[in-house]
Amino acid sequence: xxxxxxxxxxxxxxxxxxxxxxxxxxxxxxxxxxxxxxxxxxxxxxxxxxxxxxxxxxxxxxxxx
Numbered sequence: 917x918x919x920x921x922x923x924x925x926x927x928x929x930x931x932x933x934x935x936x937x938x939x940x941x942x943x944x945x946x947x948x949x950x951x952x953x954x955x956x957x958x959x960x961x962x963x964x965x966x967x968x969x970x971x972x973x974x975x976x977x978x979x980x981x
Contacts, residue, residue: 932965939977950978 918926938958941950952959952974963970 928965932962935959935962935965941978952977 935958939952939962940956940958941952943950954970954974959974960970962968963973
């Protein structure tokens with residue numbers, strides 16, 4: 917009973933979440949900080965699926981606020 921356009925949106929969100937779970941997050945300074953490679957294919961796919969800015973997502977996944 918779900919329209920095809922809504923199904924596509926749901927699948928896109930689920931795929932993005934699955935790619936987010938595959939990110940390679942590197943610990944720095946004895947676990948007090950972290951970083952994500954700007955060439956991480958999962959981050960690129962995640963940003964592409966959701967239409968978010970790559971640099972901003974990379975920054976906010978590694979900074980608390």
